[in-house]
Amino acid sequence: MAQIGLKAHPSVPEDYLLIDYELETNLDPKLTLASLCSEQSTAQWVRPGKQEDLRGKFGAKCVAYEVSGESNKPLYAWPWVAGNKFIRLKARIAHPLINFGPHIPNLLSAVAGEGAFYCPGVTCLRITNLHFPSSFLKLFEGPQFGLSGIREKLKVFDRPIFVGVVKPNIGLDSQDFSDTAYASFLGGLDIAKDDEMLANPPASSFEERIKKSALAARKAERITGKNKMYLANITDEIDEMMGLVQKATLLGADMVMVNAFFTGMSGLRHVRRHCKLPIMSHFTGMALYDRVLFFGMDGVVTTKLQRLLGADIIGLPGFGERMQTTDEQVLKNMEACLESMGNIKPSLPIPGGSDWAGTLPKLFEKIGHTDFGFIAGRGVFNHPDGPEGGAKSLNEAWEAISQKISLEKYAETHPALGKALKMFG
Amino acid sequence: MAQIGLKAHPSVPEDYLLIDYELETNLDPKLTLASLCSEQSTAQWVRPGKQEDLRGKFGAKCVAYEVSGESNKPLYAWPWVAGNKFIRLKARIAHPLINFGPHIPNLLSAVAGEGAFYCPGVTCLRITNLHFPSSFLKLFEGPQFGLSGIREKLKVFDRPIFVGVVKPNIGLDSQDFSDTAYASFLGGLDIAKDDEMLANPPASSFEERIKKSALAARKAERITGKNKMYLANITDEIDEMMGLVQKATLLGADMVMVNAFFTGMSGLRHVRRHCKLPIMSHFTGMALYDRVLFFGMDGVVTTKLQRLLGADIIGLPGFGERMQTTDEQVLKNMEACLESMGNIKPSLPIPGGSDWAGTLPKLFEKIGHTDFGFIAGRGVFNHPDGPEGGAKSLNEAWEAISQKISLEKYAETHPALGKALKMFG
Structure with a gap:
């Protein structure tokens, strides 16, 4: 997970959806981004006592992020948020399409649902863009006229x-x-x-x-x-x-x-x-x-x-x-x-x-x-x-x-x- | 439009939905509440040159409100909001059911749509409750079990x-x-x-x-x-x-x-x-x-x-x-x-x-x-x-x-x- 700038028009790997987030965290940025990936995909990736790791195939992955600001106050003083160091991030996450397919309610349940908006350490979150691979776009009707x-x-x-x-x-x-x-x-x-x-x-x-x-x-x-x-x-x-x-x-x-x-x-x-x-x-x-x-x-x-x-x-x-x-x-x-x-x-x-x-x-x-x-x-x-x-x-x-x-x-x-x-x- | 307290469990007139809002305004409270009623129902209530007023039958009406606070700063510093006096209100609005009927997408388009969230003078708005008359509830299935x-x-x-x-x-x-x-x-x-x-x-x-x-x-x-x-x-x-x-x-x-x-x-x-x-x-x-x-x-x-x-x-x-x-x-x-x-x-x-x-x-x-x-x-x-x-x-x-x-x-x-x-x- 390298800290690199987010290109406005990235090339999108065929089997992934790219999601751009702007977020704020009161924890370590890398740890928080790992949580964000985990919570929106393979939150528990192994059964007790088994040798397995489901993250390789099913896990969302952070492909780029940048620190965009820092403050001793949160963007919004939620009653449940403590801390005196709040870091703002832009992050791009690649989410495997096989987790939802061309079904928008399911896509949103993954990238804009409990995993995203109830993620530990994320004090604010905004989904700023979605980038679709061309093969995925072909599965949608789009405008008729x-x-x-x-x-x-x-x-x-x-x-x-x-x-x-x-x-x-x-x-x-x-x-x-x-x-x-x-x-x-x-x-x-x-x-x-x-x-x-x-x-x-x-x-x-x-x-x-x-x-x-x-x-x-x-x-x-x-x-x-x-x-x-x-x-x-x-x-x-x-x-x-x-x-x-x-x-x-x-x-x-x-x-x-x-x-x-x-x-x-x-x-x-x-x-x-x-x-x-x-x-x-x-x-x-x-x-x-x-x-x-x-x-x-x-x-x-x-x-x-x-x-x-x-x-x-x-x-x-x-x-x-x-x-x-x-x-x-x-x-x-x-x-x-x-x-x-x-x-x-x-x-x-x-x-x-x-x-x-x-x-x-x-x-x-x-x-x-x-x-x-x-x-x-x-x-x-x-x-x-x-x-x-x-x-x-x-x-x-x-x-x-x-x-x-x-x-x-x-x-x-x-x-x-x-x-x-x-x-x- | 009297400033009176909002009862937690109001009796609901049969032909109306009661909607409770908490809002903030940088304008006159009564004027803003009138706008909120107007924008969510009969925004233009008369045709040019006609003698008519559609508000009587189709207009939403504020039935109770109370001032709950005042500040020289807004609850959130939106880039488009100016002013140095922000008044917080609780308001109850009665909206005629004939404007939407038992159709939730239409009900929400009226009470939580453009009329509510793009209302002049309303700097913040939250819909805090809905109160339905019993005859209206009968038009819904509710839980089967x-x-x-x-x-x-x-x-x-x-x-x-x-x-x-x-x-x-x-x-x-x-x-x-x-x-x-x-x-x-x-x-x-x-x-x-x-x-x-x-x-x-x-x-x-x-x-x-x-x-x-x-x-x-x-x-x-x-x-x-x-x-x-x-x-x-x-x-x-x-x-x-x-x-x-x-x-x-x-x-x-x-x-x-x-x-x-x-x-x-x-x-x-x-x-x-x-x-x-x-x-x-x-x-x-x-x-x-x-x-x-x-x-x-x-x-x-x-x-x-x-x-x-x-x-x-x-x-x-x-x-x-x-x-x-x-x-x-x-x-x-x-x-x-x-x-x-x-x-x-x-x-x-x-x-x-x-x-x-x-x-x-x-x-x-x-x-x-x-x-x-x-x-x-x-x-x-x-x-x-x-x-x-x-x-x-x-x-x-x-x-x-x-x-x-x-x-x-x-x-x-x-x-x-x-x-x-x-x-x-």
């Missing part, structure tokens, strides 16, 4: 995809809901979607909403001559989701959404295996994994998992104070959607949260390319001219950016943008 | 249930595995179980392991005249789990285990709906939800959910430093398994982590009753006399406790206990 498939469906190739979350998010009847979606399509949304809180609740008729909203998309296509997609949230109990997928498909929805953190990531894979429509995975619940910066599971990991398990679109906490995520982290999560990943197609990232026309220039500047979805809720649906004006304001903002004109200037001749600036600015 | 059903199957009524996790946990072939389980049954285990990391990996033949271990349980029953249960871990991708349940059932397993935090809680419900065997739910992954004390979801909440969704046995992080959980919290989680919950049967709690014969007296003293499972891994399977001696040492420890004799004294005439004290003490 992915970024390029979504672009192909929409015939939008040279700009961000404009997405709106129909608002009021809950409480509208199906006619009002679909009328609202329709107006937003007319104004220039590519995708109008159900809120993550709206799926098949007692308060809303799923069938009616889907049927009418899909018809609204088709009608808007005829009027505008542009392709439109209505996204139906089919998040539900596992036993109900396939019924909703079938209904959504039959009733003409163009895409479905899964709140994968609450159905379980495996619920996303379940939908991927049985659904012919593109799938969006929403970040609701992600904070439980990634918010606390010294703990849990980094957004890069959860994003890679959603992509691996088949999300064509991955909704992510976006830029801005409200989303409680640093710009750097948003960009890393987006990169995890887009970077090369063997046979697994890139997903379309949608960094979201309180965006509207006025936030598009800075957001585009931060991202530096057009491979993202730009999503708004109130920024479209609470526009003074209603959703049509709201959607229009997004498109006008993009026109201004394309023509390198300031929004304020462009707004002088484009009233939808002008009203957005006045209302939300 | 529960605590009393497990006791009935084992014919063990007057002591803790003795459970062992077969070790070495991974890497044994099916014959060695079942021989090991068999020896532990002979020594006095009631339940021998697969490790949470051992389900159906490439490295182990699920069928062979289950078949031989179930036969070992039957053989041990004939020899000892006592009932035994072999628990098969069927954690897998959603699409694979029912196949494993069927195999486990056909091959004679007595119980199955689901790592519900990684299959998704809904995966547990899925198994509950289609499985005739008792189900254990394991805590692996729970730390992501409950470890950080100012954030996430309390163990009481995750435990109640597992019980609601059908876990007959709930594995929990137990006592002792390694499990990084306070004694108070362990007891609260256990109470959530056992307390009255309408039509939902009590589950058997198993607080686990590095226990062995010598930890039983203190553990029993802390718990104060016998309705729990006492679980050991190395404490049984790394005993100098092997698993038979290890299991025997647990039973001898219990005999000593029952007879109010110290373990040391009892060990003088009971060598299995004596060797355990020497080895693990």
Whole structure:
């Protein structure tokens, strides 16, 4: 176990998963890393009285680590932690694939379960990355359509995809809901979607909403001559989701959404295996994994998992104070959607949260390319001219950016943008 | 919205779920609580130009709150948080059930999703309890057997249930595995179980392991005249789990285990709906939800959910430093398994982590009753006399406790206990 730097893009041995951890210990670093390997694999490797050592074949191994800091105080003063010397480490552990195979609940039980988070001497732990060998990636479906498939469906190739979350998010009847979606399509949304809180609740008729909203998309296509997609949230109990997928498909929805953190990531894979429509995975619940910066599971990991398990679109906490995520982290999560990943197609990232026309220039500047979805809720649906004006304001903002004109200037001749600036600015 | 104390056991209005939060804000408390209600329900409650207010029927409402502290520093110095006045609150929010119905992924998307964890002004948030109205509870299956059903199957009524996790946990072939389980049954285990990391990996033949271990349980029953249960871990991708349940059932397993935090809680419900065997739910992954004390979801909440969704046995992080959980919290989680919950049967709690014969007296003293499972891994399977001696040492420890004799004294005439004290003490 040599103390060496961790390469950002390591070559991965074919029979191993590489897991990157950031951790803190109040014990000897090497001893702690040995415990971490042991606890997540062959905690007891020999039967009493036997001559055997199961670690060779089944043991996880630390392949690289570096000391990244030291303090006399822990990162967090857990009531059960004592000591006056706390060492921070980055470690890369190679875990034999035969211990779990291409089964994510089992993979996570090994690398993010009791062995990792209840490991002696580990006072804080965060899983920061997973690196898969290419043969392992081939055992996963990945996105069916992915970024390029979504672009192909929409015939939008040279700009961000404009997405709106129909608002009021809950409480509208199906006619009002679909009328609202329709107006937003007319104004220039590519995708109008159900809120993550709206799926098949007692308060809303799923069938009616889907049927009418899909018809609204088709009608808007005829009027505008542009392709439109209505996204139906089919998040539900596992036993109900396939019924909703079938209904959504039959009733003409163009895409479905899964709140994968609450159905379980495996619920996303379940939908991927049985659904012919593109799938969006929403970040609701992600904070439980990634918010606390010294703990849990980094957004890069959860994003890679959603992509691996088949999300064509991955909704992510976006830029801005409200989303409680640093710009750097948003960009890393987006990169995890887009970077090369063997046979697994890139997903379309949608960094979201309180965006509207006025936030598009800075957001585009931060991202530096057009491979993202730009999503708004109130920024479209609470526009003074209603959703049509709201959607229009997004498109006008993009026109201004394309023509390198300031929004304020462009707004002088484009009233939808002008009203957005006045209302939300 | 009155500032009043939160009763521990509130009466719950029939059409609402009550959610208890502990939170911190750098804004006005009442404004922040209004945001929290709004963001988790009717964030935009009116369409532009319409006379409507959807909050009456669909809005979440704060029914009680109290200020529990104030500081000039936040509980955690998030890079995005500013301010010099941070107020801590306890709040109880009533959320209309019609917004999600008896669908846990949707319920969590509302009360633990974007609305809760990305709420303006909320710098820290922890969901500390859920209170369900009785009519809502009736829409859930709950445990099929529960605590009393497990006791009935084992014919063990007057002591803790003795459970062992077969070790070495991974890497044994099916014959060695079942021989090991068999020896532990002979020594006095009631339940021998697969490790949470051992389900159906490439490295182990699920069928062979289950078949031989179930036969070992039957053989041990004939020899000892006592009932035994072999628990098969069927954690897998959603699409694979029912196949494993069927195999486990056909091959004679007595119980199955689901790592519900990684299959998704809904995966547990899925198994509950289609499985005739008792189900254990394991805590692996729970730390992501409950470890950080100012954030996430309390163990009481995750435990109640597992019980609601059908876990007959709930594995929990137990006592002792390694499990990084306070004694108070362990007891609260256990109470959530056992307390009255309408039509939902009590589950058997198993607080686990590095226990062995010598930890039983203190553990029993802390718990104060016998309705729990006492679980050991190395404490049984790394005993100098092997698993038979290890299991025997647990039973001898219990005999000593029952007879109010110290373990040391009892060990003088009971060598299995004596060797355990020497080895693990």
